[in-house]
Amino acid sequence: MIDSHWALELLTWLEVSFIVLVGAALLVVVFMYVTDITQNTHTIRKNYPVIGRFRYFFEHLGEFFRQYFFANDREEMPFNRADRSWVYRAAKNIDSNIGFGSTLNLNEPGTLIFLNAAFPIMENDALMPSPVTLGPFCRTPYTTNSIFNISGMSYGAISSPAIKALSHGAAKAGCWLNTGEGGLSPYHLEGNCDLVFQIGTAKYGVRDLDGNLSDARLLDLAAKPQIKMFEIKLSQGAKPGKGGILPAEKVSVEVALIRGIPEGQASISPNGHTDIRSVAELLKMIDHIRTVTGKPVGFKAVLGEKKWLIDLINEIRIHGIEAAPDFITLDSADGGSGAAPQPLMDHVGLPIKESLPWVTALLTEAGLKERIKIIVAGKLITPHMVAWALASGADFVNSARGFMFALGCIQALQCHKNTCPTGITTHNSKLQKGLDPTNKAERVAAYQYNITKSVAMIAHSCGAAEPRQLKSEHIHIVNANGFSVPLDDFNPQPLIFAPHNPHFSESKTLTKN
Known part of the structure; x- marks a missing residue:
């Protein structure tokens, strides 16, 4: 009986908490909706209230996901993945050899080609x-x-x-x-x-x-x-x-x-x-x-x-x-x-x-x-x-x-802010802790x-x-x-x-x- 009583109270508490959270979320959505349709600064937010706010969120995430999912090895700026990867391997002192063939386009104007000698230095x-x-x-x-x-x-x-x-x-x-x-x-x-x-x-x-x-x-x-x-x-x-x-x-x-x-x-x-x-x-x-x-x-x-x-x-x-x-x-x-x-x-x-x-x-x-x-x-x-x-x-x-x-x-492009995720360009001690x-x-x-x-x-x-x-x-x-x-x-x-x-x-x- 005691266990059932406590279980019933816990279930009631969870139900009430859920209703409160849903109500709070709805209030927040209503507040954002009213704010968006009454402001005249952001066109997207006025035309697409609440949903338009996700544009800024996804735009921010794009800085991070682009280099992992969308950019090719040789195309990203300011430094492409191939160059960054070489530096990472060199810094970790691990094997920097690659296999099969180069991903560099040797026909691209501006590409440097070093002229190897017939008899290299021993x-x-x-x-x-x-x-x-x-x-x-x-x-x-x-x-x-x-x-x-x-x-x-x-x-x-x-x-x-x-x-x-x-x-x-x-x-x-x-x-x-x-x-x-x-x-x-x-x-x-x-x-x-x-x-x-x-x-x-x-x-x-x-x-x-x-x-x-x-x-x-x-x-x-x-x-x-x-x-x-x-x-x-x-x-x-x-x-x-x-x-x-x-x-x-x-x-x-x-x-x-x-x-x-x-x-x-x-x-x-x-x-x-x-x-x-x-x-x-x-x-x-x-x-x-x-x-x-x-x-x-x-x-x-x-x-x-x-x-x-x-x-x-x-x-x-x-x-x-x-x-x-x-x-x-x-x-x-x-x-x-x-x-x-x-x-x-x-x-x-x-x-x-x-x-x-x-x-x-x-x-x-x-x-x-x-x-x-x-x-x-x-x-x-x-x-x-x-x-x-x-x-x-x-x-x-x-x-x-x-x-x-x-x-x-x-290359999170956060150097001008105090939010560098690797602790290099920030004075936030919580973000610095990962940099030993x-x-x-x-x-x-x-x-x-x-x-x-x-x-x-x-x-x-x-x-x-x-x-x-x-x-x-x-x-x-x-x-x-x-x-x-x-x-x-x-x-x-x-x-x-x-x-x-x-x-x-x-x-x-x-x-x-």
Whole structure:
């Protein structure tokens, strides 16, 4: 009897609960219906009340399901499944071999084809990437043999566990980590890796109370042995002409303290340096920072209008080879960012495939190719693209999104929000808990190692003993009729090759004054 009594009460309670839930649901539906038919902002919701709301839900889900169910291996943007899968396997250090045949369309215009040698380099004759020295006239030059490094990602744009993993992973791999424009955090230093400190237009981390460049802050940073170089950020590939954008929800207490800005307010950097408005002022700033810190200094820019680089070389001719920047970081119009206006991301700036060959030819013609090292960035996450960059004149390749994939990024396109499902670009501790810095550091190091190993494999196949011996003559590119031609036939040439150009009527070789 007791059991039946309790069972009857439970059943009654369930019935009442169900009726209440149904009633509540109906009230919600009625409320949404009335709201939809009385508003005049959303046409779909007014014409299709309640049901029209599902449009936004499915549109949001499409970002996630498209890459799994609808997109082919080679068609998704910004990175297709085939490239992402290679990075994932490289980061996990698992077999990256494939079977049966390539899914790449070798007749597609723009496809790169490396010319294999009849007698490839034997393993016993293979060499490690050769060391390169930056800043030969500095008090503290920087020498490294790493060809593949971690591009600028600010603390704030990405999370503290992500920075920790990158720092430890870079130390394991022997590559550098660029701090991004958000200043130096303790997480950058934690792994004791080589660091490139980026100075953005807001000068976070090196500014005084008035927002001006502080020599005292520069000296403090230069005293840290981990910081090997300083990079002045003029522009970024994803948003040329626009400064850094950190949404308010990502400006935590710690981020605000490091940047010297109010907590919870959007961090919007100026779209240019107020104290660098010409190539003469750029060289002056480079010389000043180099003199104060004693370390190599260069600048980062995406190429658009080109004359300013010719003007820069003319200015170097006036001041001498010591005044030249120690490196140029050349960003691509198809570079990435945590947040950028779509018009700039889609339509402003030149892609790296155009700008790199042009800058290489310009510096070579001016006799500055050995003096000014070229670092490139922009969708170079796979071995064939890194090999192309080296063959086209780059001394180093930087990647941000490649290493984000190594951290576990699934290309959810949520970087500009605080909702990244993998914990990489969010400060939500619940979402960060899945990102174990110790485990991900191993993946970062494995990715860097495997991409270097694979680039070397391409080089050896082409008859080059090590990656930096790759040249443009090792590559063909497929043209519009589906046949390949030498890559140099497609490479744009700088203006200085025009015989009537007055800028370079003098000697093309610069020597130390």
